[in-house]
Amino acid sequence: MTAPTSLKDLERKIFRASTQDGIIDIHIGCLLLMFSIAPLLSETMGDFWSSAVFLPFWGLVYLGLRALRKNHLQPRIGQIEFGAYRVKRLKHLNLVILVFNLAALGLGLLAFIGILNLPGWLPLSILLLIGFSLGGYMIENPRFYLYGVFSALTPFVGEYLYQNHGFSHHGWPVVFGVLAGGIILWGLFLMLRVIQTYPLTDQAGLE
Amino acid sequence: MKEQQKFPDNQPLGEIDLIIHAPARLTILMILYVVESLDYVFLKNQTGLSWGNLATHLGKLEAAGYVKVQKGYQGKKPQSKIQLTPQGRSAFQEYKNTIQQLLDDLPE
Numbered sequence: 182m183t184a185p186t187s188l189k190d191l192e193r194k195i196f197r198a199s200t201q202d203g204i205i206d207i208h209i210g211c212l213l214l215m216f217s218i219a220p221l222l223s224e225t226m227g228d229f230w231s232s233a234v235f236l237p238f239w240g241l242v243y244l245g246l247r248a249l250r251k252n253h254l255q256p257r258i259g260q261i262e263f264g265a266y267r268v269k270r271l272k273h274l275n276l277v278i279l280v281f282n283l284a285a286l287g288l289g290l291l292a293f294i295g296i297l298n299l300p301g302w303l304p305l306s307i308l309l310l311i312g313f314s315l316g317g318y319m320i321e322n323p324r325f326y327l328y329g330v331f332s333a334l335t336p337f338v339g340e341y342l343y344q345n346h347g348f349s350h351h352g353w354p355v356v357f358g359v360l361a362g363g364i365i366l367w368g369l370f371l372m373l374r375v376i377q378t379y380p381l382t383d384q385a386g387l388e
Numbered sequence: 389m390k391e392q393q394k395f396p397d398n399q400p401l402g403e404i405d406l407i408i409h410a411p412a413r414l415t416i417l418m419i420l421y422v423v424e425s426l427d428y429v430f431l432k433n434q435t436g437l438s439w440g441n442l443a444t445h446l447g448k449l450e451a452a453g454y455v456k457v458q459k460g461y462q463g464k465k466p467q468s469k470i471q472l473t474p475q476g477r478s479a480f481q482e483y484k485n486t487i488q489q490l491l492d493d494l495p496e
Binding site for chain 2 (some may be wrong): 260379382
């Protein structure tokens with residue numbers, strides 16, 4: 182890692198350091214797992230319930246990761262409150278997520294009623310690419326651009342495997358399984374690195 | 389020997405605040421300048437100082453009125469919040485301007 186060359190760089194470096202615990206990666210990986218498992222469940226549970234069943238799963242993941250961060254990661258990384266610039270930027274991120282979700286909903290509706298005559302995988306690819314890129318830009322984390330590219334390619338690769346090699350469910354169980362697994366593994370790697378780099382230490386009466 | 393607060397006035401660095409000028413304290417102030425507040429653990433990880441050094445330098449900055457340490461608790465665990473005071477912020481800005489001026493005025 183290069184040394185910061187300005188106060189702005191330093192602020193960015195500190196912000197990145199506070200988001201390098203892998204929690205967000207594991208979270209995203211668990212969200213993407215739905216695209217892998219839901220097609221398999223839909224045969225027995227139907228389209229709605231095969232997706233809805235993930236809500237309690239995501240809730241459990243969220244609570245588990247929150248507890249993990251509070252009890253094991255934060256005591257090692259420490260706590261920080263950012264200044265007005267960063268707080269404003271993160272508020273913009275919330276706005277971007279809202280607009281992105283509305284756009285996704287709109288696109289989904291247009292595709293559903295048949296106005297959009299696009300290959301089935303294309304709207305999802307575009308949304309994943311834009312979503313990850315915007316997220317990466319707002320939190321200034323380049324690996325999210327990479328996630329965006331991989332995610333955007335995933336439905337395309339799935340379609341290719343389906344048409345040329347007979348993979349079931351447009352290849353989604355395999356390709357999204359690999360993508361989600363890869364992101365979760367990367368998150369676990371980041372988490373282990375934090376645990377290894379910052380051991381719990383006695384603060385020698387500082388507190 | 390007790391540390392001088394400033395270089396002698398007839399030196400080019402006469403206007404430099406020596407409380408800030410020490411590398412470890414300058415690092416601490418730079419970090420505090422770009423955030424709202426943080427705790428001991430985060431500051432230690434970012435500066436790479438030992439607990440002892442961190443305590444010593446923070447003590448000097450606190451004594452100069454540049455830094456405020458608020459002791460508190462999160463649940464049963466102690467949780468201190470370290471912040472730059474308005475006095476510390478303006479002292480750091482003054483230091484930044486002085487150094488910048490000094491280096492800008494150097495002949496090529």
